[in-house]
Amino acid sequence: MAIKIMLHTNVLDNIKKDGDKLREDLKEQGIILINVMASPGGGKTTTLVSLIQKMKEKHRIGVLEADLDSDVDAKKVSNLSGVEAIQIHTDTLCHIDSDMTREGIERFQDKSLDVIFLENIGNMVCPADFDTGSHINICILSIPEGNSKVYNYPRMYQHSDFVLINKMDAIDFFDFNLKEATEFIQRQNPSVQVLPYSAKTLEGVEEIIRRLEEKIDYWRR
Ligand SMILES: Nc1nc2c(ncn2[C@@H]2O[C@H](COP(=O)(O)OP(=O)(O)OP(=O)(O)O)[C@@H](O)[C@H]2O)c(=O)[nH]1
Ligand SMILES: [Mg+2]
Numbered sequence: 001m002a003i004k005i006m007l008h009t010n011v012l013d014n015i016k017k018d019g020d021k022l023r024e025d026l027k028e029q030g031i032i033l034i035n036v037m038a039s040p041g042g043g044k045t046t047t048l049v050s051l052i053q054k055m056k057e058k059h060r061i062g063v064l065e066a067d068l069d070s071d072v073d074a075k076k077v078s079n080l081s082g083v084e085a086i087q088i089h090t091d092t093l094c095h096i097d098s099d100m101t102r103e104g105i106e107r108f109q110d111k112s113l114d115v116i117f118l119e120n121i122g123n124m125v126c127p128a129d130f131d132t133g134s135h136i137n138i139c140i141l142s143i144p145e146g147n148s149k150v151y152n153y154p155r156m157y158q159h160s161d162f163v164l165i166n167k168m169d170a171i172d173f174f175d176f177n178l179k180e181a182t183e184f185i186q187r188q189n190p191s192v193q194v195l196p197y198s199a200k201t202l203e204g205v206e207e208i209i210r211r212l213e214e215k216i217d218y219w220r221r
């Protein structure tokens with residue numbers, strides 16, 4: 001089921017950067033929040049569907065779908081993965097902050113969720129600087145975007161626990177030097193995990209889930 005909410009407040013005036021408070025509150029409620037960032041079309045929605053289909057046996061999952069104006073992704077995720085999805089309608093705003101995340105989370109009908117994925121706005125710039133209250137940050141970079149893209153968004157890699165290199169099924173058709181990209185990202189952030197995969201063929205998805213569950217367990221301690 002997809003539920004749409006509208007944020008009527010002027011979010012630009014309400015940005016409080018209270019991510020730490022939300023992180024703490026969610027941890028107390030037993031909820032781990034996972035923020036997923038990428039360029040438009042990088043594969044956020046497709047990745048969420050493939051992860052959730054495999055993870056939902058073990059976790060009670062919900063999805064927040066941030067979208068400028070449409071609910072297509074919220075509907076797609078809930079239809080394909082079978083979990084509850086809440087749309088956060090951002091209108092002109094190109095990122096999500098923790099006030100918006102908190103408001104979205106309050107709308108879930110299922111109050112027993114233990115993992116919530118947030119699909120952030122398709123944007124590699126300001127989502128890196130706006131704390132959503134998430135415990136785990138994922139950045140997706142896709143093969144067709146090209147190898148040189150890694151040099152444009154260093155802050156995104158600095159703020160991520162995982163950089164997922166998506167659309168590996170298409171690597172033969174694009175100039176993407178995986179070794180060079182991985183080394184550059186790891187220089188920006190030595191503790192980041194860089195994992196290649198394909199959300200379409202599902203190659204590499206099990207390994208992502210294994211590493212993600214290690215991080216979820218870490219936050220639950
Ligand atoms: N070949 C291939 N295509 C993929 C893969 N993952 C996603 N796609 C395609 O890439 C396009 C964009 O994927 P989405 O999952 O909608 O990307 P998104 O990041 O959610 O896009 P926005 O929400 O619009 O920013 C779709 O046509 C997907 O089918 C992949 O691993 N391989
Ligand atoms: Mg999407």
Ligand SMILES: [Zn+2]
Nearest residue numbers: 093094095126
């Ligand atoms: Zn923004």
